[in-house]
Amino acid sequence: MTDLELDVRPLLRNGGEPFGAIMAAVGSLAPGQRLKLFATFRPEPLLAVMASKGFSHEATPLDGGEWQVIFTPEGEDITSPAVASDPEKWPDPSYYIDCTEMDPPEPMVRILAQLEAMAEGEVAFALLGREPVFLFPELQARGAGWVGDFDATGENYRLMVRAGRKP
Structure with missing residues (x-):
């Protein structure tokens, strides 16, 4: 299964907030699918949020201070039961x-x-x-x-x- 790639660098460079796009991507993941995220900085707050949703991460620095982070689902259920469905x-x-x-x-x-x-x-x-x-x-x-x-x-x-x- 291929990783779902999300590049939020353009959004960050334009002063935008990428959290909504990231959570939408997480919600669209197939069971067991990883999310490969590209950002202009190491997204420390996001690492904790994703850990609370059942994801481990592997963060790799890229050129120019940018980062690639691969989030891998751990366990059976990667969806948060607290997030409202209806x-x-x-x-x-x-x-x-x-x-x-x-x-x-x-x-x-x-x-x-x-x-x-x-x-x-x-x-x-x-x-x-x-x-x-x-x-x-x-x-x-x-x-x-x-x-x-x-x-x-x-x-x-x-x-x-x-x-x-x-x-």
Whole structure:
């Protein structure tokens, strides 16, 4: 089986955020298929996110400070059970959090605090000034579902979080 190749270097050079494209590529992988990623830097935060999704990695420096990273699925299930498969069936959000004027890590702290106060199945909506890549592994660890994307302007990230079962 051939690797799925994704080159995010042009997007990064133009000031874009490649996380959405990377997660879309991960979602399109066939069982057992690897993702070969090309980036302008060693994507340290992504390595942790991918590890939480069941991937090991092999990072290789290229010329000019660029990197190739091969992500290999480990184990049977490479999909995150916390990522929502059908948010259309979720109830309307009970909580709204505007994080657009907050600096990291305050949005993550605020969203996680709200999640802890929510009952199973309740939904919160958050508006952020950037994609919260460090928040996703924390949501997964807490059994929460989530779905998010950038608004039409590309300036704000919209995130819905559904509380999972408390341990």
